[in-house]
Amino acid sequence: MDFRTRTLRLSRRAACLAGAAFAAGLMLPLVAQADDYPSRPIKLVVPGTAGGGMDVIARVIGDKISASLKQPVVVENKAGAGGNIAVDYVAKAAPDGYTIVIGQTAHFSINPSLYAKLPFDTIKDFIPVVMLAESPNVMVVGAQSPYKTLADVVKAAKESPDGLALATPGNGTVSHLTGELFQKAAGIKFTHIPYKGAAPALTDVMGGRVPVMLSSVPTALSQIKAGKLRPVAVSAVKRSPALPDVPTIGEQGYPGFDAGTWYGLLVPAGTPPDVVKKLNAAANEAIKLPEVREKILAEGGDVVGGTSDQFATMLKADYDKWSKVVKESGAKID
Incomplete structure (x- = not known):
């Protein structure tokens, strides 16, 4: 082996070691960051x-x-x-x-x-x-509404040629799409009325201007506790701890419904x-x-x-x- 070949091999080895050391150096901050x-x-x-x-x-x-x-x-x-x-x-x-x-x-x-x-x-x-x-979402009606149960709401929707009006906080919200899921499950039709937020929708339901609303539980909870809204169903597979006396949609004839x-x-x-x-x-x-x-x-x-x-x-x-x-x-x- 001549001097030139030996030197070249040593240079390559040194380069590999330097590259490995550099890569390890780059990894150190990541390890230290996690630690x-x-x-x-x-x-x-x-x-x-x-x-x-x-x-x-x-x-x-x-x-x-x-x-x-x-x-x-x-x-x-x-x-x-x-x-x-x-x-x-x-x-x-x-x-x-x-x-x-x-x-x-x-x-x-x-x-x-x-x-x-x-x-x-x-x-x-x-x-x-x-x-x-x-x-979950909760289906609510006004305190003076004739609808006492989910079955009442379904019956009214089936009897309405144009579908029962359903208020939600807006187009594409979880409440709106929960309504879409439920009308398919129940074989009924809702006429969707999207509001710009939950507050005006709740006001109209409490005032009897819209018969039914789907709302998040937190949004409607205070008005439910105040007796201004009547909850008829929650949309989860199990009852809400916040509304333990309100049956689920599944309990009322639509097993497995979850939204x-x-x-x-x-x-x-x-x-x-x-x-x-x-x-x-x-x-x-x-x-x-x-x-x-x-x-x-x-x-x-x-x-x-x-x-x-x-x-x-x-x-x-x-x-x-x-x-x-x-x-x-x-x-x-x-």
Whole structure:
């Protein structure tokens, strides 16, 4: 072997070792990031205004996660475009666990089919961390309504040549699409009356101007407790802890009927698995606390919890279900 050949081989070996060392160096910050996480404040983004039901849940959960992880959790409200502004913001955030979104059914399972084009993919661009809670819709009528049960509502719808008027907070909402699911299950027709928000819809139902409404439990709960609305059914497979005396749609002749809203934490795709595990553990620990469970119950929710994988499986199934309903309903927002 001549000197030149030997030198060339040594140079190649040195280059390989240097490359390996460089790659290892690049990996060190990622490992350290997961091991040291969190080392600074965490941002929890809420796709809505301050004071709403989701905001209330975010703040109580954020406080407990902060105590568990020994870092501040700062809630940031980003309302607009049906939650799409907030979701897009988090989708484009660094995948380091320092930007989280509290999302729900409408944002992640319905909007992708409802809106003509979104700048993000709710399945590919996010990692589900934990499903915090779920809340069914509730079918309500005015306190003076002749309808006492779900059977009364179905009978009235069948007897109405143009279909029974059904109020919802808006086109493409969970309430609207729950109505679409139910009219198919019951073989009836509703005339959908979409309002710009729940408040005016509730006012018209309480005043007898519209006979029936589908609403989230948190939205209608105070008026139900005040005796201004009569609940006739909830849309989940089991009764709502917030309305234990109200039978489910399934109990009243439509077994297996299940529609409602879930709330959960998600992070950008690419977030390190160890970071996701830490967030999942902290959130599960938080929702086991009596004060947190009571707050979620007061907002009409039922605590869930579980693993990241369980949430991911549920999200995909929920996405597929609502995509089909949106398509069949013809609902669209440009």
